[in-house]
Amino acid sequence: MSDVLNNLVASPQTPGTKHYAPFAVTDEINAQADKRIAQYPDDRKRSAVLPLLHIVQHEFGFISSDSIDWIAGKLDIEQIKVLEVVTFYPGLRQTAPGKFHIRVCRTLSCAMGGSYELVEKLCELTKTDLSKMDPHHHPIVVSPCGQYSVEFAECLASCGTAPVCLVNDDFHEGVAPDMAGDLLNKYKD
Amino acid sequence: MSDIQYIDGKQPHQREHRLIFKNIDRVGWNPSLDTYRNDGGYKQLKDALKWEPKAITNEVKKSGLRGRGGAGFPTGVKWGFIPPNNTKPVYLICNADESEPGTFKDRYILHQDPHQLIEGMVISCFAVGAHLAYIYIREEFPEAAEILERALEEARNANLLGDNILGSGFNCQIHIHRGAGAYICGEETGLIESLEGKRPYPRIKPPYFPAAMGLYMCPTIVNNVESLCHVKHIIQMGAEEYAKLGTPRNTGTRIVCVSGDVKKPGYFEIQVGKMTMGELLNDVCGGPKDGRKFKAVIPGGSSAKILRCDEKFNVSCPPGTEKREISFEEIPLDFDTLAACGTMAGSGGVIVMDDSRKMSWVLNNLNKFYAHESCGQCTPCREGSTWMRKITDRLVAGKASPSDIDTLNSIAYQIDGKTVCAFGEACSWPVEAMVDKFRAELVSETSEDNESIAHSAESEAQRRFLQPQG
Known part of the structure; x- marks a missing residue:
């Protein structure tokens, strides 16, 4: 990848980095990718860019520049076409989150139910500096131990059981701010 | 259908008509x-x-x-x-x-x-x-x-x-x-x-x-x-x-999702147009929380225009009949009447706010959502959604001036109808409706004294440049 692109995809280290293996192409990853590519018409491989990015992020925690090279190669497209997708979607990240990534719904019904207080409580308990959070450029804050990270998500579509959050792939509903400690206790090691 | 049992505490309300949600929360049911x-x-x-x-x-x-x-x-x-x-x-x-x-x-x-x-x-x-x-x-x-x-x-x-x-x-x-x-x-x-x-x-x-x-x-x-x-x-x-099922032109059932300030929020499958807003909120959802009163309702997902609970509407109800005045509680939950009331049935997401909520805070929350989600393709929406967010940011911080409310409204009308997709309407309708229906409340949180505050480094520089020397 050229230097200009490299600067755009630089992934600074976070306390969470140690929990994720560096990107490497294994037979298993390749097989998973091929299975996804086969879901689209032969001449439309580019459609598989999101599925492949999901495979990478699920396995390695975030999208590194190496993985962008690999995906571009797999789909026969330029790296920039992968990068433009990575930088658009809030669900794709370029730095390592904590081992347990907590996404708390920020939108109206959950906010009325106390989701802002929940985030404050989570950050307090995990000694995470909430003031470092900037919704646009730096949405994820990682705890100093690297175990947890917190991010606001937009509507998680469970407004009737507000406030709600996702911890990695697990969904939790009705998490009142005073239940923050109980939630964290479920995710220790 | 009568032998279907539902999980304790999740039984459908008797006013519901379950078709799509027949198997939701059903005893002995699994997705296999x-x-x-x-x-x-x-x-x-x-x-x-x-x-x-x-x-x-x-x-x-x-x-x-x-x-x-x-x-x-x-x-x-x-x-x-x-x-x-x-x-x-x-x-x-x-x-x-x-x-x-x-x-x-x-x-x-x-x-x-x-x-x-x-x-x-x-x-x-x-x-x-x-x-x-x-x-x-x-x-x-x-x-x-x-x-x-x-x-x-x-x-x-x-x-x-x-x-x-x-x-x-x-x-x-x-x-x-x-x-x-x-x-x-x-x-x-x-x-x-x-x-x-x-x-x-x-x-x-x-x-x-x-x-x-x-x-x-x-x-x-x-x-x-x-x-x-x-x-x-x-x-x-x-x-x-x-x-x-339902009513003419508004057939079948639909799932209404109620969230916010009601006693029993949740999902309810009803015949379209066969239930009114008042029946939904008071009978099915148990009414407002103790000691509270309903203040405003967003009837069809956050993009739908907000309704005041003390509003009156002059509409054909049922559709096709002579126009008459109906109250907020009398609005039937269908596509056509909600449209005639100036809002929409949208996706069926009903968000309820009681008298403990400040409308500036509600609007700011929605503006943050739309500013975050604008894709950035069309200039009016990309720039406008962020401007609207910035204005309500300072409104909730107590730093807005009365003229900011007019600016807010004018930005919304410059987005509405001027973008490639309906996101332009989605982000401007909440603002237009809120300013239209709660202007007095919004203005009451502003102050003339704030007219002279610079809200960013750029506006500070601009002010210094425009001010006469000396």
Whole structure:
């Protein structure tokens, strides 16, 4: 990848980095990718860019520049076409989150139910500096131990059981701010 | 139906009419194929495959089914837009990118009854002649994606998908495509761009109507999860019986999701137009919290214009009759009357606010959402949504001046109708309605003294430049 692109995809280290293996192409990853590519018409491989990015992020925690090279190669497209997708979607990240990534719904019904207080409580308990959070450029804050990270998500579509959050792939509903400690206790090691 | 038992505490309200949500929270129910088939599942698919595809489209047209994703466009009419002399492949996409704030109906179908959706999709594919379909599911539903993946695998193994489905000679395959956290992917042309592997910038209509030029520039039908499930029930009941549910022009059932300041929030499947706003909020949802009064309601997802609970409307109710004055409580929950009241039934997400809520705070929360989710393609929306957020940011911080409310309103009207897709309306309608209906409250939180405050380094520099020297 050229230097200009490299600067755009630089992934600074976070306390969470140690929990994720560096990107490497294994037979298993390749097989998973091929299975996804086969879901689209032969001449439309580019459609598989999101599925492949999901495979990478699920396995390695975030999208590194190496993985962008690999995906571009797999789909026969330029790296920039992968990068433009990575930088658009809030669900794709370029730095390592904590081992347990907590996404708390920020939108109206959950906010009325106390989701802002929940985030404050989570950050307090995990000694995470909430003031470092900037919704646009730096949405994820990682705890100093690297175990947890917190991010606001937009509507998680469970407004009737507000406030709600996702911890990695697990969904939790009705998490009142005073239940923050109980939630964290479920995710220790 | 009477022998169906529901989980304790999750029994449907007696005013509900469960069709789509028949199996949600049902005792002994699970998302497996066996359970679904033991309950008579996939019978309608078997029947439908013996029909003429055209006849299915006509049946859906006759049923009066209107899309449940937000716009309320007649589903059968949408299907009819595929060019008659088309030679390209036709695609069907299920829009499972449920992300309109206030809406949480598709979540339960995907988690608890995935085969109902798959059956509805295969019937729809047969009707429109699609052999390849995708379920575009939002990334924030990881568990649902897994459940669907398993359900699709079961369906393939049982020859309910794949080649020569149930010996009918019809081939159809369904795959899952996961989004990545962008609201704009719920807009059908943005969704299509996303499925093509690009940034989801919506396409301009005309000419890019998906039914003519959609996925890979081929005819494509994009339908909401709930709409596709209704297709199965239309085949089961017949269009005429189905159309007896609900009210004329607003047929069938729909799922209303209530959240916010009510005693019992939740999801309720009702006959369209057969329940009023007052009945929903007071009888079904248990009324306001103790010691509180309802203040305002967003009736159809966060983009719908807000209604004051003390408002009166002069509308034809029921539709087609002489206009008369009705109160907020008397509004029937259908497409047409809500539109006549200046808002929309949208996606069925009802968000309720009581008298403890400040409207400036509510509006700021929504503005943050839209500023975050604007895709950035059209300038009025990209810049305007952020400006509106900045103004309400300072409104809640007590740093706004009365003229800011006018500026807010004027920005909204400069976005509305001036963008490629309906996101422009989605982000400006909440502002327009809020300023229109709660102007006095918003202005009361401002101060003339704030006129002279600079709100950024840029405006500070500008002020110094414009001020006379000395």
